[in-house]
Amino acid sequence: MFLxxxxxxxxxxxxDLVKAPSFTWRTSYVPVIQNNYAQALRRKSFCTTADKVSExxxxxxxxxxxxxxxxxxxEIHVKVPFGMSMLEAxxxxxxxxxxxxxxxxxxxxxxxxxxxxxxxxxxxxxxDEENDMLDLAFGLTDTSRLGCQIIAKPEIDGxxxxxxxxxxxxxxxxxxxxxx
Amino acid sequence: xxxxxxxxxxxxRFTTLAATxxxxxVVGSGPAGFYTAEKILKAHKGVEVDIVDRLPTPFGxxxxxxxxxxxETKIVINQFSRVAQNDRCSFLGNVSVGSSxxxxxxxxxxxxxxxxxxAESDRTLGIPGEELGGxxxxxxxxxxxNGHPDCRNLAPDLTSSDTAVILGQxxxxxxxxxxxxRPTMELAKTDIASHALAALxxxxxxxxxxxxxxxxxxxACTAKELREVLGIKDISIQVKQADLVxxxxxxxxxxxxxxxxxxxxxxxxxASSGHSPPLPGQRELHLVFFRKPDRFLESEDRSxxxxxxxxxETTLQGYDLGKQIAVxxxxxxxxxxxxxxxxxxxxxxxxxxxxxDHDKGxxxxxxxxxxxxxxxxxxxxxxxxxxxxxxxxxxxxxxGTNLYCAEETVASISEDIERGVLTSNSTKPGREGLLQxxxxxNIRVVQFDDWKRIDxxxxxxxxxxxxxxxxxxxxxxxxxxxxx
Numbered sequence: 001m002f003l004x005x006x007x008x009x010x011x012x013x014x015x016d017l018v019k020a021p022s023f024t025w026r027t028s029y030v031p032v033i034q035n036n037y038a039q040a041l042r043r044k045s046f047c048t049t050a051d052k053v054s055e056x057x058x059x060x061x062x063x064x065x066x067x068x069x070x071x072x073x074x075e076i077h078v079k080v081p082f083g084m085s086m087l088e089a090x091x092x093x094x095x096x097x098x099x100x101x102x103x104x105x106x107x108x109x110x111x112x113x114x115x116x117x118x119x120x121x122x123x124x125x126x127x128d129e130e131n132d133m134l135d136l137a138f139g140l141t142d143t144s145r146l147g148c149q150i151i152a153k154p155e156i157d158g159x160x161x162x163x164x165x166x167x168x169x170x171x172x173x174x175x176x177x178x179x180x
Numbered sequence: 181x182x183x184x185x186x187x188x189x190x191x192x193r194f195t196t197l198a199a200t201x202x203x204x205x206v207v208g209s210g211p212a213g214f215y216t217a218e219k220i221l222k223a224h225k226g227v228e229v230d231i232v233d234r235l236p237t238p239f240g241x242x243x244x245x246x247x248x249x250x251x252e253t254k255i256v257i258n259q260f261s262r263v264a265q266n267d268r269c270s271f272l273g274n275v276s277v278g279s280s281x282x283x284x285x286x287x288x289x290x291x292x293x294x295x296x297x298x299a300e301s302d303r304t305l306g307i308p309g310e311e312l313g314g315x316x317x318x319x320x321x322x323x324x325x326n327g328h329p330d331c332r333n334l335a336p337d338l339t340s341s342d343t344a345v346i347l348g349q350x351x352x353x354x355x356x357x358x359x360x361x362r363p364t365m366e367l368a369k370t371d372i373a374s375h376a377l378a379a380l381x382x383x384x385x386x387x388x389x390x391x392x393x394x395x396x397x398x399x400a401c402t403a404k405e406l407r408e409v410l411g412i413k414d415i416s417i418q419v420k421q422a423d424l425v426x427x428x429x430x431x432x433x434x435x436x437x438x439x440x441x442x443x444x445x446x447x448x449x450x451a452s453s454g455h456s457p458p459l460p461g462q463r464e465l466h467l468v469f470f471r472k473p474d475r476f477l478e479s480e481d482r483s484x485x486x487x488x489x490x491x492x493e494t495t496l497q498g499y500d501l502g503k504q505i506a507v508x509x510x511x512x513x514x515x516x517x518x519x520x521x522x523x524x525x526x527x528x529x530x531x532x533x534x535x536x537d538h539d540k541g542x543x544x545x546x547x548x549x550x551x552x553x554x555x556x557x558x559x560x561x562x563x564x565x566x567x568x569x570x571x572x573x574x575x576x577x578x579x580g581t582n583l584y585c586a587e588e589t590v591a592s593i594s595e596d597i598e599r600g601v602l603t604s605n606s607t608k609p610g611r612e613g614l615l616q617x618x619x620x621x622n623i624r625v626v627q628f629d630d631w632k633r634i635d636x637x638x639x640x641x642x643x644x645x646x647x648x649x650x651x652x653x654x655x656x657x658x659x660x661x662x663x664x
Contacts, residue, residue, distance in 0.1 A: 098583060100259065106252030109580045132404035135439045136578055 064157040068095050069115065071165050080152040086112060086161060087147040097163060103148035105129050108137040110147035115160040117143055122155045139164040201268070202227045202602060203610030204593070205290040207277050208297035209233040210240020211579045212569020214260040215586035216294050221266055223594055226604075228268045230290075230611050234276035235329070236626040236658040237634060238264065240298060242579065244328040247355045248370035249362070251648060256579060264628045270611055273626035274659065278531040280623045281614065287533075289613045291602050292564040292593060295534070295543060295550075299526035299575040303541075305347070309476030314340070314486040318352050318523035325359055325380075327373030327651030329658060338383035340482070341518025345489050347473055348523030349392035350400035356521050357388050358409045361463050366413075371642065371649045387464045389515055393472040393494055393506035395423060396447040397430040403442045410450045415465055416458035419451035423469040429496070429504055470494045472506055477514065488516040526575035535562070542574055543567045548589030549596075564602055566593060630662040637661045 063079040066089060070076065080089040087110045090097035098109035111134070114120040120143040126134065130149050137144060144164075150156070204220055206213045209231045217229045237243055239257055246253045264271045277283055277297070287293050302317035304310060314337045323331035344360055346353045359367070364381045372380075392399055396419075399406075410417055424447070426434075434441040447467065458464045471491040479487035491513055494506035528543075530536035535551060537544045544551040545567050552560040568589040569582050577585075596602045609616075618625055626634075634652060641650030652658045 098580070100256040100579060100583075101252050102255050102258065104252035104255060106250065106255070107578070107580050109583060128407070129404070131442070132402065132407065135403055135442060136580070138580075138584060140438070 064152045064154065064159070066152070066156075067158075067160045068093075068097075068112075069160060069162040070096065071163055082152050082154070084152050085148045086110075086150040086152075089152070090147060095163075097147055099148065105133060105146070105148070108133040108135075108146065111137040111140075111164055112145060112147045112150070112161040113139075113141050113164060114143040114145060114150075115162050119156060119159045120145075123150060137164070200604045200607075201610075202292070202597065202604040203290045203608050204229050204292045204294065205286055205610075205614075206231045206294045206296055207233075207286070208240060208295070208569070208571075209235075209238040209260075209271060209273070210296065210298055210569065211242060211256070211260075211582040212296035212298065212572075212585060213240065213294075214238075214263055215582045216296055216568045216589060217269055218259075218263045219586050219590040220593065221263065221268055223590060224597065228270075228610060230270045230272055230614065231264070232272045232275040232277065232286075232614075234274070234280075234297075236273045236631070236655075236662050238271050238273060238628070238631055244323055244326045246326075247322075247359065248326065248372035249358070249367065251370070253579065271628040271631065272611075272614070273631060274662075275614075275618060275623065275625060280618060280621065283531055283533040285617065286614070287564065289609050289617075290564075291604060291608050292566060292596075294548075294566040294568055294589065294593075295571055296568040297528075297571060299528040299541070299570040301527040301529050302522065303525040303527050305473055305522065305524065307473055307475050309478060309486065312476050312478055312486040313337070313484050314518055315476060315520040315522065318346070318348070318356050318521045319526055321356055321521050322352065325372055325376035327376075327653035329653055329655045332373075332375065332653045336379070337485075337519050338379055338385055340384075340485070341516070342384050343387045343389070343515070343517040344385045344519040344521065345389045345391060345515055345517045346521045346523055347391050347489075348400070348525075349390050349467075350523060350525075351402055351405045353390055353521075353523035354401050354405040354409045356523065357390055357465060358405075358412065360385055360388050361409075361412050361415060361465060363413055368645075369647055371647055371651060373651050373653050374645075375653060385519065386461070387466070389466045389468050389517070391468045391471050391473070391489075391491065393470070394496060394504065395426075395430065395469045396467070397426060397433050397440055397444050398496075398504065399443055399447070399469075401443060402439055403446060406443055406446050409465065410446065412463070412465070414462060416456075416462045417450045418458070418464060418466040419447060420469070421451060423467075424448050424451055427496070433504070470496075470506070471513075472508060474508070474512060476520065486517070486520055488514050489520060490514050526570065528571045528575070534565075540574060543571050545572055548572060548585075548592045564596075624659065624663065626659070626662045633664055634658060634661050 063081050066078050066080050066086065068076045068078065068090060076093065076095055078089060078093045085103060087097060087099045087103050091099065097112070100109040101107040123145065126145060126149065130146055133146060134140060134144055202224065204227055206217050206229060213231050217231055220227055220229050239260060242254055242257055263269055275281065277286060302319050316334065316336055320331050320334055321336055324334040324336065346357055360383070364377060367377060367380065434444055470493060472494050474490045474492045476486050477488040477490060479485045492508040493511040495509055496504040497507050498505050527541045535544055546559055548566045548568055550562040550565040550567055552562045566589050568586050572589070573585060593602070615625065638649040638651055642648050652661060
């Protein structure tokens with residue numbers, strides 16, 4: 001039992017490591033793995049003695065609740081597994097968040113606005129590369145991030161993310177970036 | 181009468197849902213064209229979209245504009261390819277609107293036409309000597325290294341001197357500077373055209389001047405591109421300390437614009453950290469501010485060829501937000517060079533039968549609806565004619581800008597469908613009619629499956645050279661592989 005759990009855990013960690021290359025320039029990703037690892041370790045000792053009910057509880061605990069608020073103000077509640085980016089989460093749940101560069105930090109189309117500043121502060125600071133892309137995002141705010149750079153972790157459970165209402169700011173003569 | 185109106189309404193509603201789909205043609209297969217097509221297909225289940233392009237290859241500037249060392253930016257091609265392979269969408273390449281088929285003909289065959297063919301020409305400076313050899317539009321140089329078949333034979337002069345002057349400081353200017361200065365070993369791993377790589381390997385250019393009329397606060401580039409060019413391996417960055425002094429108006433500009441502030445910070449950081457004279461043989465990048473080109477100087481021993489640029493010093497005037505203008509102060513200096521790249525903006529080209537604002541270089545429009553007569557107080561629209569992308573708003577912005585641009589144009593189309601301006605009850609032959617017409621004119625259409633053959637061939641060629649793709653860069657090769 002212990003062994004099975006452990007190998008499951010290892011697989012989980014490997015999965016994260018495999019994912020890592022696309023984020024290698026983002027040093028902050030490492031702590032995410034560590035968190036994940038520590039969290040899973042704590043749970044492991046708990047699970048070895050547990051029954052099916054807590055097994056389900058465990059499944060639930062490895063996810064965070066995220067609310068997307070779309071352009072019409074409609075709220076979409078989703079559960080996102082640890083380690084998954086908000087861009088991937090949006091796509092898995094058919095939420096209309098563009099991802100032109102598929103999470104490689106080369107565009108700003110997955111721009112989201114963290115609706116609560118406390119949650120915004122819980123995230124690692126954006127890297128220069130992310131800020132370079134945010135420079136070009138439509139309707140930039142003080143709590144804007146790229147969806148591909150927000151990775152699900154326990155601290156952000158309950159985060160609310162708004163999809164920017166950019167079209168209404170779009171002028172025929174060209175968009176002027178909002179002062180920031 | 182009321183009943184008749186009702187019946188007509190019902191019949192109109194019925195036909196939108198019935199077998200005859202609304203047929204829309206998008207001209208141009210760059211980001212504006214593909215985002216437009218994607219949004220139309222998503223919003224209207226009964227609409228068919230054909231995307232025509234004058235080239236045998238799709239994706240416009242994603243293929244021929246985005247620098248070869250920016251592969252991540254090109255990933256959006258995956259999304260566009262899914263759109264092209266939608267059952268209700270077709271890509272029809274090698275079809276030039278204006279010569280293969282006229283715009284009125286296209287307009288006749290489709291319920292609506294969306295023009296998204298971008299900007300394939302260049303602004304000019306209008307100063308003496310502009311026609312000299314060795315002076316190129318940055319667009320031509322970009323097309324050349326990106327394997328655009330129209331610039332395959334540009335043969336830019338990279339060997340007659342060690343200096344190139346780039347006029348302009350936008351992202352295109354930075355791209356071309358980077359391509360000129362980056363070690364070719366690094367470029368060899370990209371999808372750069374092989375003819376360009378070979379020429380760059382022989383290049384004698386060691387010194388590149390990036391010249392801007394205004395100061396470091398007004399430089400038109402973005403932080404990412406600047407960071408890259410400043411970070412080229414073993415390069416010496418030269419900036420005059422005096423140019424970094426800011427005025428209160430500059431401070432206001434930076435306070436109101438995050439990009440301007442971050443660009444300025446990067447420039448001043450580079451100036452302070454790397455301000456030592458270049459080592460012998462080291463490549464140099466000079467950021468030159470407050471200078472405007474006055475004339476090009478002709479070579480004495482090589483008639484008809486450029487030997488330098490005369491620049492006039494400028495000072496900034498006017499305190500309107502973001503509107504500080506560079507005015508010459510009568511002090512001149514010359515930079516000797518064997519090559520000049522003008523990176524001062526693209527320009528759209530008009531086609532017959534299309535309203536066109538020659539001053540702005542765009543098609544007059546409101547929300548993407550083409551204006552029939554822009555001088556009248558009450559706007560008159562061309563029925564079923566729309567515009568998107570650079571042709572609609574001028575040649576600025578990034579790929580993602582087209583997302584919002586397309587959303588606006590498609591909103592106008594949707595409104596016109598709802599209001600009954602666009603209906604499918606008039607018989608429009610659409611794709612079938614167009615293909616017949618092109619066939620009668622012996623024009624060989626390159627469809628998306630044909631493009632996939634080009635794509636496969638390019639990837640195969642790239643594989644042999646350890647690069648993502650080896651672009652086919654002549655019309656003959658492209659059409660030959662497409663026909664296999």
